[in-house]
Amino acid sequence: MTGVLAGVVLLVTLVLALSAALMMARRRLVPDLSIAVTVNDHAPFESRFGTDLLGALAAHDILLPAACGGAGTCGQCRVRVRGEPVAPMPAERARLSRAERRAGMHLACQLRLRGPVAVELPEALLGARGFDCTLLRARFLTPLIRELVLEAPSDVAGSVQAGAFVSLTAPPHDFGFDAIEVPERFAEDWSELRGLRAVMTAPATRAYSIASTPADLAQGHFVLLIRLALPPPDRPRLPPGAVSSWLFHVEKGTRIAASGPHGDFRAQAGTREMVLIGGGVGMAPLRAIIHEQLGQGASQPISFWYGARRRDDLYYTGEFAALARRYPNFRFEVALSDPRPDEPWGGRTGFVHAALRDGLLRDHAAPEACDYYLCGPPLMIAAVMGVLDEAGVPPTRIFFDDFGS
Ligand SMILES: Cc1cc2nc3c(=O)[nH]c(=O)nc-3n(C[C@H](O)[C@H](O)[C@H](O)COP(=O)(O)OP(=O)(O)OC[C@H]3O[C@@H](n4cnc5c(N)ncnc54)[C@H](O)[C@@H]3O)c2cc1C
Ligand code: FES
Structure with a gap:
């Protein structure tokens, strides 16, 4: 018995000593430094060593489009880094062309702050901000497309150029697809989807284009068309789309965290057909x-x-x-x-x-x-x-x- 107790005490002591050593090593290797971040020619702001640039910018209300929520797959969070070249991460090699990488382009979500950094962004992006929308109404347009009409702050709606998109953030959730209300005419299409379950343990952000007409925007309304992302047919056991599932489930009156408007897809100037x-x-x-x-x-x-x-x-x-x-x-x-x-x-x-x-x-x-x-x-x-x-x-x-x- 004494031997067992001594063993346990030794083990606990060892674990504690190892944890302390790890914490000390971490403190030495990952210094608690402030890092200066400069955007375009504005005054620099301070961020913490090791933070990713996307998060550092977001903490200072510079909300880059980030459809994949920082996973490095959407390629939306592009920035140009000035000065010394920084080695690209694997996700950046996949999403950025050789020419873009040579020009100093990076994905902000992949860039960890290790020293002062100066980046270039379209000035228009600096105007994008976070805000809440309220779901006014929703309806199915097709079996897998739901139209949402959101009430947005009028100054944000007034700043939208046709072709822009907003980023929406879904909170953690857990619900079965049988809780989604589907109109009778699409009931048959949905019979096989009823067994799906949407589970998300952390918030996730995705991009959605604004389909609003000028009259919608004048009323402060964002019309969004959401397509439900289903598991690929050959892998039906994968989870359904994290954010689109939630947007098929949200009810009138729900507050939805958003940022934007973002994007440069728009009508070109001139009178070409x-x-x-x-x-x-x-x-x-x-x-x-x-x-x-x-x-x-x-x-x-x-x-x-x-x-x-x-x-x-x-x-x-x-x-x-x-x-x-x-x-x-x-x-x-x-x-x-x-x-x-x-x-x-x-x-x-x-x-x-x-x-x-x-x-x-x-x-x-x-x-x-x-x-x-x-x-x-x-x-x-x-x-x-x-x-x-x-x-x-x-x-x-x-x-x-x-x-x-
Ligand atoms: C600029 C822009 C504008 C956009 N506008 C619109 C719009 O107007 N309307 C719209 O509907 N969408 C739009 N999108 C797409 C949208 O941002 C999302 O990508 C889309 O809704 C899917 O997100 P999700 O969270 O539902 O799915 P995710 O959770 O990102 O999943 C995507 C797919 O992967 C599958 N999957 C889940 N787990 C795995 C795994 N382990 N391995 C492989 N696959 C897996 C899911 O089943 C799903 O099919 C836009 C995107 C961009 C960049
Ligand atoms: S947020 Fe999608 S690539 Fe960076």
Whole structure:
């Protein structure tokens, strides 16, 4: 018995001694230093040694877009570091081109503060700030797309340029998908999703494009189109999307932490013909741009090409059809790639890139003279890029909103 006790005491003493040694080593190796951070030519601020730059900037109300919440996968939190080159981290090699890395670009979430640092950011980003929104109303537009209307502070809504996005933060949560209220018409689509569970133990932040019209913004309303991120079909046991699941569950009156507006996807200055191509929730920034341009009296031709699989995936079509009736310079085209045999559809069929090629590019006198705005699933974007390239459109006339997946 005495031997056992002596062993326990020895073990505890050893653990305590090791912990103390570790703490001392940590204190020596990770000094409690203040590090000066300079942004553009503003006065420097102090942050702590070892903090990541994204967090250091956020602590000083400089809220960079960070769709992946600091995981290094979205590539949104770009900064240029001035002065001595800093070795890139693996995530930076994956998200930044060689030319960008040579130019000193980094991902703020991957950069740990080890010494004074000076970074360059678009001045517009310094204006983005954190705020709370309130969910005013929500409705399903398709089985997997939910429209949210949020009430935002009026000065923030007033500063939004069409094409911008906001970052929303979901708090920790734990709920089953059977708690999500689904309209009767989509009940069948949801029958297999009922067993899913959304569990998150820490807050997470993601980016969502603002689909608001100028009239929505004038009322301080952010219209967001949220697509539920489901586990990949070949890995059904993975968890569903952390933030989109929560945004399918939030109820009227919920306060949602946000920051923004962010982003540089917007209509280019000038009077070049505008061709917008979208799919899924890629509709969001395109809708904002179309309403902004038509509302401002743009007189050049503007066409919107929207691709979906089947009729159930379509939404806002009545609204765009009405715009096309009202504005002679606006054209709206839909292509369904996989319409169900039992649903009547007299419109275009096939993929949207093919519809664009056959319905516009092939007979266009100068496709290279138009500006192209793309937002949608990566496969759609790649296919559209292919037909634009065939039509001789230079990459400098193509503008993307990259949702990062
Ligand atoms: C500028 C910008 C604008 C955007 N605008 C919109 C918009 O308007 N509307 C919109 O819906 N989205 C938009 N997005 C995308 C959005 O920010 C999120 O990426 C999206 O909602 C998914 O986030 P999530 O937290 O729900 O999913 P996440 O938790 O990030 O998961 C993503 C996917 O990974 C799967 N997954 C989970 N665990 C694993 C694992 N271990 N291994 C592999 N896969 C896993 C999930 O099932 C899910 O399918 C935008 C993105 C950007 C960058
Ligand atoms: S927040 Fe840095 S890459 Fe996403």
